[in-house]
Amino acid sequence: MSTDEILLGTGLTVALAVGSQILASRLRIPSLIVLLPAGFVAGAVTDAVRPDKLMGQAFSPLVSLSVALILYDAGLGLDLRHLKGATRSVVVRLIVLGVLLTAGTGMALVPALYGVPFAVACMIGVILVVSGPTVVAPLLEHVRPSDKVRRVLLWEGSLVDPVGGILGAVVFHSVISGGFRTGHGFRSASFFAGLALGVAGGIVGAALLWFTLRRLRLGETLGTLTQLATVVVVAAGCDMVFDDTGLIAAVVTGLIVANLPGFEMPARRPFFETLVQLIIGLLFIAISATVTPESLVPVLLPTLALLAVLVLLVRPLVALLSTAGTELAAPERAFLGWMAPRGIVAASTATTFSASLTAAGLRGAGTILPVTFLVIVGTVVLYGLTARPVAGALGVAHPARARPLLVGGDPWVIDLARSLRAAGLDVLMWAGPAQQRERIGAAGIELAAGELMAAATDPQARLEGVTAAFLLTDDDDFNALASIVLRDSVDGPVHRIGPPPDGRGVVAPYTAGDTLFGAGLPRHALVARHGQGARFHVQPGSVPPPPGYETLFVVRRDGRLEPVTEAAPVTAEDGDTLILLGPASSTDTDTDTAG
Numbered sequence: 001m002s003t004d005e006i007l008l009g010t011g012l013t014v015a016l017a018v019g020s021q022i023l024a025s026r027l028r029i030p031s032l033i034v035l036l037p038a039g040f041v042a043g044a045v046t047d048a049v050r051p052d053k054l055m056g057q058a059f060s061p062l063v064s065l066s067v068a069l070i071l072y073d074a075g076l077g078l079d080l081r082h083l084k085g086a087t088r089s090v091v092v093r094l095i096v097l098g099v100l101l102t103a104g105t106g107m108a109l110v111p112a113l114y115g116v117p118f119a120v121a122c123m124i125g126v127i128l129v130v131s132g133p134t135v136v137a138p139l140l141e142h143v144r145p146s147d148k149v150r151r152v153l154l155w156e157g158s159l160v161d162p163v164g165g166i167l168g169a170v171v172f173h174s175v176i177s178g179g180f181r182t183g184h185g186f187r188s189a190s191f192f193a194g195l196a197l198g199v200a201g202g203i204v205g206a207a208l209l210w211f212t213l214r215r216l217r218l219g220e221t222l223g224t225l226t227q228l229a230t231v232v233v234v235a236a237g238c239d240m241v242f243d244d245t246g247l248i249a250a251v252v253t254g255l256i257v258a259n260l261p262g263f264e265m266p267a268r269r270p271f272f273e274t275l276v277q278l279i280i281g282l283l284f285i286a287i288s289a290t291v292t293p294e295s296l297v298p299v300l301l302p303t304l305a306l307l308a309v310l311v312l313l314v315r316p317l318v319a320l321l322s323t324a325g326t327e328l329a330a331p332e333r334a335f336l337g338w339m340a341p342r343g344i345v346a347a348s349t350a351t352t353f354s355a356s357l358t359a360a361g362l363r364g365a366g367t368i369l370p371v372t373f374l375v376i377v378g379t380v381v382l383y384g385l386t387a388r389p390v391a392g393a394l395g396v397a398h399p400a401r402a403r404p405l406l407v408g409g410d411p412w413v414i415d416l417a418r419s420l421r422a423a424g425l426d427v428l429m430w431a432g433p434a435q436q437r438e439r440i441g442a443a444g445i446e447l448a449a450g451e452l453m454a455a456a457t458d459p460q461a462r463l464e465g466v467t468a469a470f471l472l473t474d475d476d477d478f479n480a481l482a483s484i485v486l487r488d489s490v491d492g493p494v495h496r497i498g499p500p501p502d503g504r505g506v507v508a509p510y511t512a513g514d515t516l517f518g519a520g521l522p523r524h525a526l527v528a529r530h531g532q533g534a535r536f537h538v539q540p541g542s543v544p545p546p547p548g549y550e551t552l553f554v555v556r557r558d559g560r561l562e563p564v565t566e567a568a569p570v571t572a573e574d575g576d577t578l579i580l581l582g583p584a585s586s587t588d589t590d591t592d593t594a595g
Contacts, residue, residue: 001053009048013289016042016049017281030138030384032343035281036377039288051286052355060355061239063287063348066279067161068235068250069228070344073276074133074158075254083155086326087148091155093322094336095163098156098315102129103167105314106306113302114371116364119175123357123365126171127350127372128310128342130164131157134280135343135380143387146396147465149332153339161345162251165244166194168349172243176360190242197238198248205234205253206260214262224271244349280344287347288373295370303374310375311382315340331394338390341379346372401425401559403465405448405490407482408472409436412530414443416472416552416579419536421445423555423577428466431473468561470516471496476523495563498522517552518566521581532584541576548583555579 001009020038024031042049051059083091106125111118136157140150170191212218212226231253235246257263319337328336350372357365391397402425406417409431417427417440429440430448440447469490471479476499483496498515500522517526537549545551554562557575564570572578 005048006054009050009054012042012046013049013051013054013282013285017278017285020285021277021281030142030380031281032135032138032284032341032380033384035284036288036380039285040291040373042285043289043291044293049285049289052290059286060348060352061236063283063351064239064244064246065232065235066283067345067348068246069231070134070276070279071158071161071247072227072231072250072254073272074137074154075251076258076272077133078155078158078255078258080255080259083151086328087151087155090152090322090326090328090336091159094152094156094318095160097321098160098318098340099129099163099167101314101318102310105309109306109309110371113306114299114364114367116367117362119362120357120364120368122171123168123175123353124368124371126164126167127346127353127368128375129167130161130342130345130349131340132161132343132345133157134283134345135341136339139339139341139383139387142384143391144397145335145391146332148328149335149396152336157343158251161343162198162244162247163195165247165345165349166191166198166242168353169243169245170194172353172356175357175362194242194245195248197242198245199252201234201238201245201249202252202256205230205249206256208234209253209257210260210263227272247345283344283348287344287351290351291370291373295366296374299367299370299374303371303378306371307375307378311340311379331396335391335394335396339383339387341383342372342376343380347376402467402492402555402561403428404561405430405466405469406472407431407469407479408474409433409440410472410474410527411439412527413472414440414445415530415536417445418443419538419579420553420555420561422538423553423579424559425555425561466490466492468492468563469494470563472516472523474523474527476500493563495565497526500524516563516565517550518564521550526581529581529584534582534584537580537582539578539580541572541578542574543578545578545580546582549580551578552581553579 016038017035020034021031024034027034039049047053055062103122103125106128107118107121110116110121110124114120133154136153140153145153173190208230209227212230213223218226231250234249234253238245238249316337318340319333323333323336350369354365354368357368388397404420404425405428406413406420407430409429413429417429421427426446428446428448431437431440437447467490469486469492471482471486471494473479479496480499483494486494495516498517498519498521501519515522536552539545541554551564551570551572553564554570554572555577556562557573562568562570
């Protein structure tokens with residue numbers, strides 16, 4: 001290809017990867033539902049985005065190293081403190097039984113459905129055992145199931161990917177060496193040797209990071225670059241010895257770094273999160289583009305039958321057996337049986353092994369990639385569109401509406417919490433002084449644990465279920481400092497009430513950032529106004545605010561909470577709900593706000 005063609009292909013691939021994710025966010029659907037068809041259509045109408053032509057033989061190794069980075073980031077998010085009791089038992093069973101039953105089903109059905117040799121059936125069977133954080137995490141973010149279910153699915157997806165990758169490599173080498181023709185079949189010794197190699201590589205990677213991050217005490221920029229380099233080097237070295245063992249090394253490195261005392265990795269890693277998001281988009285666009293429409297037509301109907309068996313029979317059976325006798329409730333067990341999407345590891349291994357086996361002359365090897373692609377598309381679309389309704393029907397999903405955390409226990413803060421609750425939100429409050437905590441409890445508002453703020457200062461902590469935090473205490477310096485600390489612990493915005501313009505605090509007057517309600521309504525003004533009789537009022541967004549009333553929050557019709565700030569004024573629409581502050585002379589004690 002010419003230089004111009006390579007530049008065009010690279011630019012289109014990046015544009016499609018990012019554009020598809022932007023479109024998915026606007027449509028409020030998982031990004032994979034857009035990425036897969038976008039890549040497939042692009043590959044069908046133009047050769048510019050074909051990665052096998054853009055990168056040649058470098059494509060497969062680059063995909064493997066990219067997946068290793070994804071799995072390392074997934075490993076950083078796995079807390080061993082949560083892998084205990086029922087969670088550990090269920091995860092282990094899901095992996096063992098899932099691998100055995102899924103691979104066995106593929107080996108049994110594929111020859112009859114597609115008319116291919118048993119070796120090809122084994123290859124497809126082991127490829128389809130993987131799931132992975134690239135598809136599970138976005139779907140869970142979309143669904144927001146209970147914490148127990150989310151942890152089980154994240155652990156299963158993160159651990160089954162490298163196991164499935166090594167299984168695929170072992171079966172591939174067995175096929176290439178003629179093991180299935182000579183009767184030797186699957187080489188279990190190679191499988192366990194691959195696992196051991198991956199674990200050893202992970203230990204080496206963690207040791208390197210311990211030396212560079214702890215001993216050399218590199219800063220954030222060099223520390224991030226060191227993590228990238230370490231994962232790439234260790235994964236590449238393991239893959240040179242045995243295919244796909246770099247995936248095990250990557251996830252083990254992440255696990256050790258996340259759980260070994262002394263590393264103190266932050267819960268939010270903006271650079272890694274951005275990089276992983278870009279890699280996922282690029283990989284799905286690139287791999288989807290390699291699938292041709294002509295290869296899909298002859299396998300479409302048989303794959304629909306295979307997909308039905310995997311979704312309606314195999315996964316529910318695996319979940320039923322894996323959760324038997326555990327403390328998981330029946331709805332949680334049922335949802336686990338309705339969540340097994342296939343992702344990037346299945347696509348990458350199918351791309352690599354299909355091309356190699358076809359070049360080796362194995363009959364039917366050309367069906368591996370299109371069958372895998374259709375199963376990925378089918379499971380992603382099916383689970384992506386149905387997981388949220390199913391979770392809602394089973395009662396295992398968190399409410400879709402916002403769940404704000406209000407920090408502070410003064411009377412006006414409690415009245416504001418009542419108003420937000422009257423608008424249909426699930427409000428959580430925290431306060432330090434015992435008197436304020438008693439006041440919150442007497443108001444009937446959910447009170448967070450006393451150690452919540454102390455736990456949130458841990459860089460590895462996340463405030464699960466909290467969608468926004470509002471710092472409303474009477475200590476402006478505390479509000480300013482906490483707004484900085486909590487940014488990495490909350491999956492949503494963190495705002496503080498503004499300090500007085502002439503405040504003499506040590507921190508608050510000099511802390512940048514957008515404050516609640518703008519410069520015209522700082523904390524002291526709001527407190528004084530509330531003390532003079534001003535009350536919060538809840539009304540439909542279609543009704544203009546009365547004279548003298550100020551809009552503080554807008555609750556969107558879908559449950560999102562948008563605060564008014566100086567930098568971001570909010571406009572209400574039909575179906576929204578307004579939270580207003582009345583004038584100081586108002587005697588309005590609306591029943592919704594007075595509780």
